[in-house]
Each structure stands twice: as structure tokens, then as C-alpha cells.
Amino acid sequence: QQVEAEVVTFSVPSYACQRRTTLENHNTVLTDALSLLAENAELSDEDGRGVAFRRAAAVLRSLPEPVTDMKQLRGLPCLGDHSLRVIKDILEDGASREFESTKQSERFKALKVLTGIFGVGSRTADRWIREGIHTLQQLRDSGQSLNRAQQAGLEHYDDLNRPLTAAEAEAVGEIVERAVVSVLPGAQITLTGGFRRGKLTGHDVDFLITHPDEGREEGLMSKVVSWLESQGFLLYQKTTRNSYLESKDGPARPPANMDRFERCFSIFKLTMEERRGTEQPENGERNPNPAEDTLSVGARSGSQTDENTPPQSQVPADERRHRVSGEDGGQEEAKPAAHKPWRAVRVDLVVSPISQFAFALLGWTGSKLFERELRRWAGHEKAMSLSSHALYDNTQVNTSQSVFRHFIAALSFCSVKIL
Ligand code: GTP
Ligand code: MN
Ligand code: MN
Structure with missing residues (x-):
């Protein structure tokens, strides 16, 4: 028995x-x-x-x-x-x-190395692999034509695959804030993405920019980018203008995983001078007060749930884009980062009108799975459609009031804290 x-x-x-x-x-x-x-x-x-x-x-x-x-x-x-x-x-x-x-397969290793290049997705990587390109050196030698993003990605490969610290995120935030207040006093920036969730490291730094007076945010991105460019902070940038004013089904409709906000995918040049003063010990220990780790500008949630955020000592070996260099990347990346007095940093900037700010903040805080699950839950369990722009009650003709009430109700079901 x-x-x-x-x-x-x-x-x-x-x-x-x-x-x-x-x-x-x-x-x-x-x-x-x-x-x-x-x-x-x-x-x-x-x-x-x-x-x-x-x-x-x-x-x-x-x-x-x-x-x-x-x-x-x-x-x-x-x-x-x-x-x-x-x-x-x-x-x-x-x-x-x-x-x-x-993990050991040549194909997986090659996909990781190649998609570790900023601007290279799985389709491109697959095409290159079918042409026999598995390493960065093979790519460089192949004479493949690279777009502007991929050229920058290849050039700054090591920097962009080295995890960013919260201190570096803070240093970037100070630069972005200087840019934003210089071109539009009163505009506000908020840290989003993984660092807003309290992650200790990240692959980029994400910011949401708005202005308390609706409409004042129009044209803001190009001014911010010009300021950053004039100060020598940008190694690369690609700005996409907003498309929320256009017809929903028009030709400008973005891919399903994108929203319609004006955005700038960029690579910053973060100098040692900018990083100094925010530098912290790199021993991977948790800061007992993680709120002090991150930007003082804007709001953050200390208790955001996160399926994507292991402590630094437990970062999964497969953490995409973080760990490719040196591990799987072949010999060509083996040389230590040269003693240059700066590093390249991926930065995402998004501009939202204040009327959509709450939804944009929620949508850009992540994690990707959290966002996906929140939208699935809203749709299946609450008959509502959530996006980075709005929440619609699928069963009613919308009035913005009822929608906002539902939005708050919806959030209280999830462990999301906003502002
Ligand atoms: P790391 O940057 O890898 O540390 O993690 P992260 O969670 O910050 O990832 P990432 O910067 O890629 O994305 C941050 C959040 O922005 C996630 O919730 C994404 O879903 C969201 N996001 C990224 N790109 C887009 C986009 O084009 N449109 C929308 N709506 N959301 C996006
Ligand atoms: Mn991020
Ligand atoms: Mn990002």
C-alpha cells in the first residue's frame, strides 16, 4: 500500500x-x-x-x-x-x-548573434543564415547591404548587448529631461519600460513625454531630437510621426504590435562625464531602496508585477540581446570594450497627448507578456478593448466617463498601480 x-x-x-x-x-x-x-x-x-x-x-x-x-x-x-x-x-x-x-544548435546561436544586432529581426537573420552567415565577422565580410539602423547596430554591437544599469538609465534620463525642458518648458518626461518596473538592468531606456496642456506636445519630438543632435548626444535616431489622427484603416496603419504615437528609436552616446555621479557598485546586490535607483523625474510603480524581471544574479542565460557578445558571438567580439570614454545606449522616446497619457504609460511599462495578458483579460473577461491609446467598452456606445470609470475598475483587478 x-x-x-x-x-x-x-x-x-x-x-x-x-x-x-x-x-x-x-x-x-x-x-x-x-x-x-x-x-x-x-x-x-x-x-x-x-x-x-x-x-x-x-x-x-x-x-x-x-x-x-x-x-x-x-x-x-x-x-x-x-x-x-x-x-x-x-x-x-x-x-x-x-x-x-x-541551446547548442548552430541555428539558434546564429539567430541570437544576428538578431542581437539592432535593426535585425528574425526574418533578416534567417535569410542571412540561409546564405551561410552565422557570425558578425561573416556578416561584415559578406558585403550584405545594411540599412542605417543595422549599420549602427553592428558598429555599436558590444555596447548595445551589454546590460544597462539603473544608474545609466538615470544618467540618460537627466539628458532627456534637459532636452525636453529646453525646447518646451512644462513638458514632462516619465521613465517607462523595464526600469519603471524596478528591473535592475535593461537593454534600453524608455521614456514617455507629454505636456499638461493638450496639443502643446505637437511637434515636440523633432525639437527634442534636434536639441539632442546639436549637443552631440545622438549616434542614431529614427523618428516615426504619430498616426492617431489618421483614418483607422488608412495606409498609415501601424503593425499590430505598434501603437500610433510619435516615437523615436535612438542610440545615445553616453559619456563618462554624464555617467559620473550616478555610478553605483556593480556587484549585483539589490538596492534596499530600489526607488532611489531610478529616475526622480516622473512616476514609477514600486510594486508592478513582472514576469520578465529576474534579479540580476539570476538573469536567464537566454536574455535576448544582453548576453550574446563573447558567449556565442565567436571570437570577433572577444576583445574587451575599448577604453573609450563613452558607451552607446539604446533609448526609446514616445510622445503622447495628455488625454492618452494614462493608457500610453500603462502600454509602455510592460512587460510584453503583462501587456498581452492585460489586453486578453480585458477582452475576454470584461468585454473591453485596451490599447496604448484608450479603453473601449465593447458592449456600449462609449462615453469617455464610463470608459474611464471602467478603466480604473479594471486596473484595480490587476495589481497595477498608476501614478
Ligand atoms: P528591456 O528594455 O529589455 O529591459 O525590457 P522592457 O520591458 O523595457 O522592453 P522594451 O523596451 O522592449 O519595451 C517596453 C515596453 O514598451 C513593453 O511593454 C512593450 O510592450 C512596449 N513597446 C515596445 N515597443 C512598442 C511599440 O512599438 N508599441 C507599443 N505599443 N508598445 C511598445
Ligand atoms: Mn526597455
Ligand atoms: Mn524599448
Whole structure:
């Protein structure tokens, strides 16, 4: 007669946006494996499979203690057959063959190296791989024509693949604030993206810019960019003008994963002088008061849930764009960053009218899975459509009042804090 040993079980809500997930992750071995398989799926244009692995990883990341037994997973949401197989292999055999072979595969390594170049997506990388290009040196030697973004990405490859610290994000924020107040006093900038969620490192720094008087923000981006350019802060920039004033189905309709705000994808030149004074020890220890780590301008939420944010010491080995250099990138990246007195930093700037600011802030704070889950939850559970521009009640002719009331109600269901 067998007596089943007692196992600790967990209860987890279905949508990632309903969970409170701390920076602490008790299941890094499992989540690293699932995240790498997610990344491989995304790089192979299998987005559905990618999302399934991301959801499974997020569930494991939200658990209060390590999983040791498959029985503990009974009843947990978002764990499909494929993810369960990977978890089972790791728990029972100590390793997942699929994870190990994917990680070692030449194709995956090449996809990571090539998509680690700013401006290179999975399609381009795939085309190059089919032409026999697997490394940066092979790309340089191939004579492939590169667009402006890719040229900048290749040139600053090492810098752009080295994680940014919160201190560097703060230094960038000071520059952006100087730019914004110089060209439009009264305009406000807010840190968004991973650093707003309290992440300790990031691949870029994201900012949302607005002005309290509706309409004053028009034309702001080009002035900010001109100021930054005149001061020598920009190594690269590409500005896309807003399209929310145009017809919804017009030719300017952006891809589904983009919003309609005016934006600037840029690469800053951050000099040592700018970084000095914000420099912090790089030992990976948590700042006991992380609010002091980040920008003082604008609001931030200290308790934002985050499925994408392991502590620095546990950054998954597959963290895209962060770790390619030196690890998989072949010998050509092996040389240490030259002793140049500056580093290149990816910066995203977005301008929103004040009337859409709350939605823009929510939409640009991330993580990507959190945003996706929040929109799925709004649609499926609340019959509402959430975007970075607005929230619509699908069952009613909108009045902005009812929509805003619903918006606040919706947010109180999720562990989102705004402002
Ligand atoms: P790291 O930068 O890798 O540290 O993480 P992150 O979470 O800041 O990622 P990222 O900078 O790529 O994106 C920040 C947030 O902006 C995420 O929630 C994205 O969903 C969102 N985002 C990025 N690009 C776009 C875009 O073109 N449109 C919209 N609407 N959101 C975007
Ligand atoms: Mn970011
Ligand atoms: Mn970004």
C-alpha cells in the first residue's frame, strides 16, 4: 500500500496580469529553459508557441517556492503538454534534451548573434543564415547591404548587448529631461519600460513625454531630437510621426504590435562625464531602496508585477540581446570594450497627448507578456478593448466617463498601480 507523500501545491490565477510577481524567482532552472524555448520559437516565427512557453515560464516564476515534484503542478494554468514535458524532464532527469539541443544548435546561436544586432529581426537573420552567415565577422565580410539602423547596430554591437544599469538609465534620463525642458518648458518626461518596473538592468531606456496642456506636445519630438543632435548626444535616431489622427484603416496603419504615437528609436552616446555621479557598485546586490535607483523625474510603480524581471544574479542565460557578445558571438567580439570614454545606449522616446497619457504609460511599462495578458483579460473577461491609446467598452456606445470609470475598475483587478 502506497501512501502519497504530501506535496506543497499552489494556486495561481490564469492571467499573468492578475498575479503579483516579485523580482524573486525560485524556479530559475525551469524558467530559463522555458524562456529559451520561447525565444527560439519567436526567432523561428512561431509566435503562438513562443507565447505558450512565455506563459508557462511566467506561472513558474510566480510560485513562492521551488517546484520539486510534478504533482505540485496539478491545477496550475497555462502549462501545456509541451511545457509540462520540458519541466518533467528537468525535474526527473535533471535536464531537458530539447532545451540542451536547442541551446547548442548552430541555428539558434546564429539567430541570437544576428538578431542581437539592432535593426535585425528574425526574418533578416534567417535569410542571412540561409546564405551561410552565422557570425558578425561573416556578416561584415559578406558585403550584405545594411540599412542605417543595422549599420549602427553592428558598429555599436558590444555596447548595445551589454546590460544597462539603473544608474545609466538615470544618467540618460537627466539628458532627456534637459532636452525636453529646453525646447518646451512644462513638458514632462516619465521613465517607462523595464526600469519603471524596478528591473535592475535593461537593454534600453524608455521614456514617455507629454505636456499638461493638450496639443502643446505637437511637434515636440523633432525639437527634442534636434536639441539632442546639436549637443552631440545622438549616434542614431529614427523618428516615426504619430498616426492617431489618421483614418483607422488608412495606409498609415501601424503593425499590430505598434501603437500610433510619435516615437523615436535612438542610440545615445553616453559619456563618462554624464555617467559620473550616478555610478553605483556593480556587484549585483539589490538596492534596499530600489526607488532611489531610478529616475526622480516622473512616476514609477514600486510594486508592478513582472514576469520578465529576474534579479540580476539570476538573469536567464537566454536574455535576448544582453548576453550574446563573447558567449556565442565567436571570437570577433572577444576583445574587451575599448577604453573609450563613452558607451552607446539604446533609448526609446514616445510622445503622447495628455488625454492618452494614462493608457500610453500603462502600454509602455510592460512587460510584453503583462501587456498581452492585460489586453486578453480585458477582452475576454470584461468585454473591453485596451490599447496604448484608450479603453473601449465593447458592449456600449462609449462615453469617455464610463470608459474611464471602467478603466480604473479594471486596473484595480490587476495589481497595477498608476501614478
Ligand atoms: P528591456 O528594455 O529589455 O529591459 O525590457 P522592457 O520591458 O523595457 O522592453 P522594451 O523596451 O522592449 O519595451 C517596453 C515596453 O514598451 C513593453 O511593454 C512593450 O510592450 C512596449 N513597446 C515596445 N515597443 C512598442 C511599440 O512599438 N508599441 C507599443 N505599443 N508598445 C511598445
Ligand atoms: Mn526597455
Ligand atoms: Mn524599448
